[in-house]
Amino acid sequence: MRNQENREKWIKTLYKLRLQNLTATILEALGPMNILGAQLVYLTQPVLSSFITSDQSQEFAKILEDPSETALFIKALRSIEPEVYLEE
Secondary structure, eight states, rough: HHHHHHHHHHHHHHTTTOOOOEEOOOOOGGGGGHHHHHHHHHHTHHHHTTTTTTHHHHHHHHHHSSSHHHHHHHHHHHOOHHHHHHHH
């Protein structure tokens, strides 16, 4: 349940920034290397803290660490209607 909440939060943020397609494309291209992306997120937390909270970066890293979570995240980014998130 917590993973789904994390995904939804990130999807909402990416739609508001209009980065959903770019993010999905990058994640698809990286494929199995997403776990390295998760490690990069952990390593860059001090820099990222200027833009997002430590909890937010950890939540995103957890999505990247699990291939099934990453696949669900990409699927959600590709399938959800933008209007759902842009209206709020």
